[in-house]
Amino acid sequence: MNSTILISGGTLPDGKKSDLLIKDGKIAEISTKIESDAARVIDASKSVLLPGLVDLHTHLREPGKEDAETVESGSQAGVKGGFTALSAMANTSPVADTAGVVEQVYRLGQSTGLLDVFPIGAVTRGLEGEHLAEIGAMADSVARVRVFSDDGHCVFDPLVMRRALEYVKKFNGVIAQHAQEPRLTQGSQMNEGIVSSQLGLKGWPAIAEEAIIARDVLLADHVQARLHICHLTTAGGVEIIRWAKARGINVTAEVTPHHLLLTDELARSYDPVFKVNPPLRTQADVMALREALADGTIDIVATDHAPHPAETKECEWQEASFGMLGLETALSIVNKTMVETGLINWATVAERMSYAPARIGLYENHGQELKVGAPAHIAVMDPTSLFRVDRDLVASRSRNTPFHGMQLPGQIVATIFNGEVVFEGGRS
Amino acid sequence: MTGSVVNAGDGTHEHPSQALLDAFTIRKHLAHGGDDLTGLHVAIVGDVLHSRVARSNVLLLTKLGAQVTLVAPPTLLPVGVESWPVKVSYDFDSVVESVDAVMMLRIQLERMTELFFPNAREYSRYFGLNKDRLKKMKSTAIVMHPGPMNRGLEITADSADSARSVILEQVTNGVSVRMAILYLLLAGSQEIGTSE
Numbered sequence: 001m002n003s004t005i006l007i008s009g010g011t012l013p014d015g016k017k018s019d020l021l022i023k024d025g026k027i028a029e030i031s032t033k034i035e036s037d038a039a040r041v042i043d044a045s046k047s048v049l050l051p052g053l054v055d056l057h058t059h060l061r062e063p064g065k066e067d068a069e070t071v072e073s074g075s076q077a078g079v080k081g082g083f084t085a086l087s088a089m090a091n092t093s094p095v096a097d098t099a100g101v102v103e104q105v106y107r108l109g110q111s112t113g114l115l116d117v118f119p120i121g122a123v124t125r126g127l128e129g130e131h132l133a134e135i136g137a138m139a140d141s142v143a144r145v146r147v148f149s150d151d152g153h154c155v156f157d158p159l160v161m162r163r164a165l166e167y168v169k170k171f172n173g174v175i176a177q178h179a180q181e182p183r184l185t186q187g188s189q190m191n192e193g194i195v196s197s198q199l200g201l202k203g204w205p206a207i208a209e210e211a212i213i214a215r216d217v218l219l220a221d222h223v224q225a226r227l228h229i230c231h232l233t234t235a236g237g238v239e240i241i242r243w244a245k246a247r248g249i250n251v252t253a254e255v256t257p258h259h260l261l262l263t264d265e266l267a268r269s270y271d272p273v274f275k276v277n278p279p280l281r282t283q284a285d286v287m288a289l290r291e292a293l294a295d296g297t298i299d300i301v302a303t304d305h306a307p308h309p310a311e312t313k314e315c316e317w318q319e320a321s322f323g324m325l326g327l328e329t330a331l332s333i334v335n336k337t338m339v340e341t342g343l344i345n346w347a348t349v350a351e352r353m354s355y356a357p358a359r360i361g362l363y364e365n366h367g368q369e370l371k372v373g374a375p376a377h378i379a380v381m382d383p384t385s386l387f388r389v390d391r392d393l394v395a396s397r398s399r400n401t402p403f404h405g406m407q408l409p410g411q412i413v414a415t416i417f418n419g420e421v422v423f424e425g426g427r428s
Numbered sequence: 429m430t431g432s433v434v435n436a437g438d439g440t441h442e443h444p445s446q447a448l449l450d451a452f453t454i455r456k457h458l459a460h461g462g463d464d465l466t467g468l469h470v471a472i473v474g475d476v477l478h479s480r481v482a483r484s485n486v487l488l489l490t491k492l493g494a495q496v497t498l499v500a501p502p503t504l505l506p507v508g509v510e511s512w513p514v515k516v517s518y519d520f521d522s523v524v525e526s527v528d529a530v531m532m533l534r535i536q537l538e539r540m541t542e543l544f545f546p547n548a549r550e551y552s553r554y555f556g557l558n559k560d561r562l563k564k565m566k567s568t569a570i571v572m573h574p575g576p577m578n579r580g581l582e583i584t585a586d587s588a589d590s591a592r593s594v595i596l597e598q599v600t601n602g603v604s605v606r607m608a609i610l611y612l613l614l615a616g617s618q619e620i621g622t623s624e
Contacts, residue, residue, distance in 0.1 A: 197508030200440035200483060205507065318439070 004028075005421065006036045007414075010044030010380060012370060013051075013350040020049060022376040025419035030372060040421065044380050047413050048346050052084025052115075052377025053331065054357040054366050056147065056176070056254060057230060057302035059323070060086065060117070062108060063101070064093025069307040069397045071108035075115050076395040077305070077327040079415040079423035082379030084115045085358065085366045086327075090122040091152040097122035097133035099141035106143035114422045118363055121145040123164045123175060127153045132164060139171045146362040149176035151230055152277075154212055156182050161216060165225035174226040174252075174360060179212035179237070180204075180278065189318060191264040191279040199267060201317065204279050206234040213237050217244035217251050228360055229253040231304050233278045235288035242297045252360050254302035255289050257326055257333035258402055262286075266402070272313050272320030273402050276306070293352060294343040300357045303330050307398030325401040328394055332408040335383050340409060376419040383410045432613040440478045446574055447484035449605040450531065451492055453598050457570050458528050466493030471523050473499040473555060474533030474582050475544075477506050481574045482533060486514055497523050501555065503544045520554065524561045531572040532557050535582045548581055557587045570594045 005022040012018055012030075019034040020027060055078065061069035069077075071088070078086050088105050090096035096105060102119035109117025121138035125131045127150045138145040148168060155161045155177060164175050185208045190196050192203020213229055217240060220227035232238065232253045241253045258276065263283050266274040274280060292298040306323025313320055334353065338344045344352070350369075358367020368374040388407050391399040415423040437443040451465065458468055470489055476482045476498050489496050490513045497515040498505065509516060517523050524530065535551060545551045552558070557571065565571075571583075571593045579585045588595060 192507050194508040194511040197506035197511065198483070200442070200478075200480060200506075203507055 003040065003420065004036065004038040005416065005419065006034060006038035006041045007044045007049060007378070007380060008041055010047050010049040011346070012049055013347040015346070020370065020378075022416065022419050025376055027370060027372055027374050027376050030370065042380060042414050042421075044413065046384060047380045047382045049370060050082065050346065050350050050379045050381060051354040051368060051370055052366065052415070052417060053082045053353045053379055054085040054361070054363060055083050055303050055305070055327065055330070056087045056300060056357040056361055057151070057304045058086040058088055058327065059091070059304070059306045060088045060105070061307060062092065063104065067309050067397070071105060071117055072112045073395065073397045074305070074307070074327070075109065075112045075117065077325070079114050079417065080395045080412060081327040081329065082331050082381060082412045082415050083327060084377035084379070084415065084417045085363055086115060086117050087147060087361060088117050088119045089151050090120050090149060091127055095122050095126050096120065097125050097127075099134060099137040102138050102143040102145050103141050115417050116363070116366065118147070118361060119143045119145055120147045120149050120151075120176065123148045123150045123155050124160060129153060129156055129160060132160070132167065135164070135167055135173070136170070139173060146171065146173045147176055147228070147360070148173060149178065149230065151176065151178045154178050154180040154182060158215060158219065162219050162223060165220055165227065166223045169225050172226070172362065174228050176228040176230050177212065177216055178230050179209045179216070181208040181211050184208035184211070188279070189275070190267045191281050193264065193282060195264045195267055201267065206236055206281065206285070209234050209278060210236040210240060213240045217241070217249050220251055221247065221249045225250065227251045231256050231259065231278055231302070232289065232298060233259050233281050233285060235285050238288050238292040238297055242292070245297065252299040252356070253297070254300045255293055255298045256304045257301060257330045258324055259289055260286065260293070260337045261333055262402060267317075270317050272315065272317050273324065273400050273404070275317060275320050275322055276324050277322035290337060290341070290343055293338060294348070299352065300360065301330065301334055301353050302357065303327050307396050308400050309398060313400045323400070325394065325396050325398060328396065329389060329401065329403050329408060331379070331381060331412070332410040333403070335410040336408060339383065376416055378416040380413040380415070381410055382413050385409070385411045387411050434609060434613065437480055439480065441480055442484045443480040444484045444488070445606055445609060446481050446602070447488040448609070449598060449602040450485055450572060450574070451488050452605055453572065453594055453601050454494075454529055454570070456601075457594060458568065464492040465489060468494045468528045469497065469526060470494050470529045470531060471497045471499050471527040472531045472533065473520060473557070475504045475535055475539060476500050476509070476533070477504045478536070478539075479533050485531065486512055490514070497527070499523055499555065501545055504539070520561065521564075525564045525566070527569060528566065529570045529572055530557060530565070531574075532583050534574070534576065535578060537578075552581055556582050556584065558584045559586055562587050562590060562592065565592065572598060575599065
């Protein structure tokens with residue numbers, strides 16, 4: 001904690017070029033020219049400095065599926081992508097529906113020491129959608145859980161959803177809903193539309209997402225609770241969120257990097273690396289999501305990083321698991337789809353990928369502006385340097401990245417967590 | 429090393445060799461010595477949603493110049509069918525008089541429990557081929573079915589065994605067409621060029 005680091009010549013989110021000095025885990029000085037005998041100097045002359053990224057939606061797979069990912073390997077993937085906080089989804093085995101499991105995950109994160117891991121608690125016992133999990137005990141545990149989600153499953157029963165929304169008000173918690181009407185999506189394999197009609201794969205209609213979002217914003221309004229919508233994918237869903245926010249309903253929404261870039265046309269390859277839930281949608285949806293992220297209708301980017309071992313991804317489409325990696329490429333995809341296109345600037349990137357997710361999750365020590373006295377969680381990123389994604393070089397234990405072979409703009413130069421360099425990009 | 433892969437029918441996607449044998453059968457009966465199927469009208473009737481036969485036939489028959497009309501209850505047509513190069517009808521009776529061939533698709537009984545239609549009787553009444561509809565067809569029109577048939581559900585026994593039926597011939601033609609596929613692929617495409 002005592003090392004001094006000088007980041008020289010970087011560009012702050014507001015566009016100003018500055019030196020930045022880190023001491024004792026905090027930002028000690030920011031000014032145009034800092035003279036220092038810092039133990040370590042990071043050349044950021046071509047880079048932007050962002051507050052450490054915060055992911056509100058990560059599958060770390062531990063406990064239970066350590067062949068796909070562990071808290072440690074997922075954390076390594078996280079810092080490689082510029083993240084200093086991850087939110088571990090509850091669909092582990094056993095499910096994170098008790099204080100014991102969330103404390104275990106929290107401690108694994110602490111012992112890794114690369115970044116902070118905030119466990120998300122299950123809404124219902126065993127993710128079965130019937131009985132509330134031990135929400136209070138998880139909130140009061142060492143892990144101090146504030147975000148609850150049955151992600152992977154929709155909290156479908158409207159009464160269960162209502163009770164959950166009400167119950168977490170006690171500690172200003174939030175329910176993160178995986179919006180998927182289960183009956184309309186039985187056996188679904190991909191977006192329902194022109195491509196699915198040609199491929200003969202069972203469709204996952206946009207309406208199955210939109211119907212749940214519509215119901216839940218009304219419920220959140222009725223009980224005056226906080227609702228967060230996971231991985232929004234449809235233009236229609238965007239419209240409903242926009243309407244709800246205009247009415248003053250306390251709802252936030254996230255979009256994944258892959259839904260900002262990829263479309264259902266990729267299913268024509270039958271390569272299950274493109275199989276994900278909710279599915280890749282159409283180009284019109286992609287454009288609506290980008291616009292909504294730019295205008296703030298969508299509050300945050302969250303990765304939905306979902307590692308899977310080769311045996312459940314490198315097989316027939318129908319049999320394959322849903323999900324794709326996201327942590328290591330998230331910022332580059334946002335750079336490509338949102339910044340290079342002129343839709344948002346770096347200040348807005350900081351808002352969507354750090355400040356806002358930390359606010360939603362109530363992660364007090366994260367998502368703070370880069371200023372003197374703030375905790376030194378920093379992502380240093382060179383937005384112009386191109387790199388080719390290689391699934392064999394990922395930090396994750398799994399290799400199911402849909403971006404394999406793509407050339408992306410923006411490499412992480414360094415990630416600093418609590419004043420320590422936890423990742424430094426070496427490869428050119 | 430190079431090789432060829434023959435798609436012998438994959439899931440609910442495509443069944444190209446079935447389409448080839450169907451096109452061959454139609455041509456033999458109705459094309460009057462022509463190479464393609466220009467001017468012919470084919471109705472594909474039944475569970476298009478789950479049919480690989482329908483998908484491949486739509487592609488091949490329209491490529492060969494035929495007009496294709498899909499006839500099915502709306503529940504058994506895929507969302508997105510409006511992008512296909514076909515006409516769609518929910519009313520078999522309005523189509524049956526004008527077509528040169530009807531291709532009946534197999535209905536799997538489990539579709540009933542999945543709410544695609546109320547019961548077998550109602551399905552047969554609206555979308556089955558029976559004696560009455562058979563009588564309305566053009567004198568030259570043929571009846572096809574990729575098999576296996578559910579006699580009494582999508583097709584009555586007398587329709588299946590009528591003089592218009594080419595169903596058994598489809599089976600025979602299937603052997604020839606598939607032999608041809610294997611022969612051409614194994615012998616190489618050079619062979620076709622030199623024999624012309």
